[in-house]
Amino acid sequence: MKTSRIAEFGMLLALALVLSYLESLIPVVIAVPGVKLGLANIMTILILYRMNGRFAFFFMTARVLLTGFLFAGISTILYSFVGGLFCILVMSVLKKSSFFSVLGVSMAGAVFHNVGQILVAILIMENAHILYYLLVLCVTGMASGLAIGYLAHLLMKQYNKIYERNR
Amino acid sequence: MQDKKLIFKKGDYIFAMVVVSVVLVLFLTQLNAKQGNQVRVTVGKQTETYSLTENRRISLRGKMDSQEQASSDGVTNVLVIEDGQVYMESASCPDQVCVKHKPIYQDGEMIICLPHQVYVEVDNDIENDIDN
Ligand SMILES: [Zn+2]
Numbered sequence: 695m696k697t698s699r700i701a702e703f704g705m706l707l708a709l710a711l712v713l714s715y716l717e718s719l720i721p722v723v724i725a726v727p728g729v730k731l732g733l734a735n736i737m738t739i740l741i742l743y744r745m746n747g748r749f750a751f752f753f754m755t756a757r758v759l760l761t762g763f764l765f766a767g768i769s770t771i772l773y774s775f776v777g778g779l780f781c782i783l784v785m786s787v788l789k790k791s792s793f794f795s796v797l798g799v800s801m802a803g804a805v806f807h808n809v810g811q812i813l814v815a816i817l818i819m820e821n822a823h824i825l826y827y828l829l830v831l832c833v834t835g836m837a838s839g840l841a842i843g844y845l846a847h848l849l850m851k852q853y854n855k856i857y858e859r860n861r
Numbered sequence: 862m863q864d865k866k867l868i869f870k871k872g873d874y875i876f877a878m879v880v881v882s883v884v885l886v887l888f889l890t891q892l893n894a895k896q897g898n899q900v901r902v903t904v905g906k907q908t909e910t911y912s913l914t915e916n917r918r919i920s921l922r923g924k925m926d927s928q929e930q931a932s933s934d935g936v937t938n939v940l941v942i943e944d945g946q947v948y949m950e951s952a953s954c955p956d957q958v959c960v961k962h963k964p965i966y967q968d969g970e971m972i973i974c975l976p977h978q979v980y981v982e983v984d985n986d987i988e989n990d991i992d993n
Pocket of ligand 1: 952960973974976977
């Protein structure tokens, strides 16, 4: 692993933590567990597109552990981790095909992030009725995934430009 | 401004359409929901059932974080049944999602407190269905 890559990874991880913190300051408007913007996922997408799925997986793991201990609470780590795992698996598969833009990749990532979280909730609470929550979470996941995907697209254009210039 | 070009690709639309139609189908099957008459409260793996017609206040002892345990008497959530509706009056969870949830009364509606693993669902028992 090149030193420049380690530095980039660390910088983006720090940015992701800042974004998670910012998001935890936004009051919850919709009272459904799991509905959130997922700002930090912008950084995961950046890692996925600039590096690869494996890096994105390590990135997500580090991010989930750190945010869990710092502000989200330890009880959320399992939910976030399984959600993140689903998200990255789906995103790296879709990214490989030229059939999807970053918008679709991000939308699918957000939706499957929620699918993963609901699966954990079903397993822990042994209650399949929670499945209906998935309906709400799919719709909100699509909306937030679209927004996050667009932000990632804008950021990536600038980021790559700056990166090339400073090479 | 050649930037105006859409960045959407075919797969994006297909994915969005599949999700929207799945959600629509499932939503339509949920539309015929009716007023419930009982409340099922699950804490961890134990389930208790209460009538929706009887006003009462229920203290629940859900799962807590290690930091939380020291500061309270074990009650994590207070649930209120009032005038045929159920709501979470207070909770010590960090996200307060369950407290902000609107009161529920229809068959199938639910309030969930993920941090404490508390799960509240309005339900319509079978005997009532046969009467109708
Ligand atoms: Zn709660």
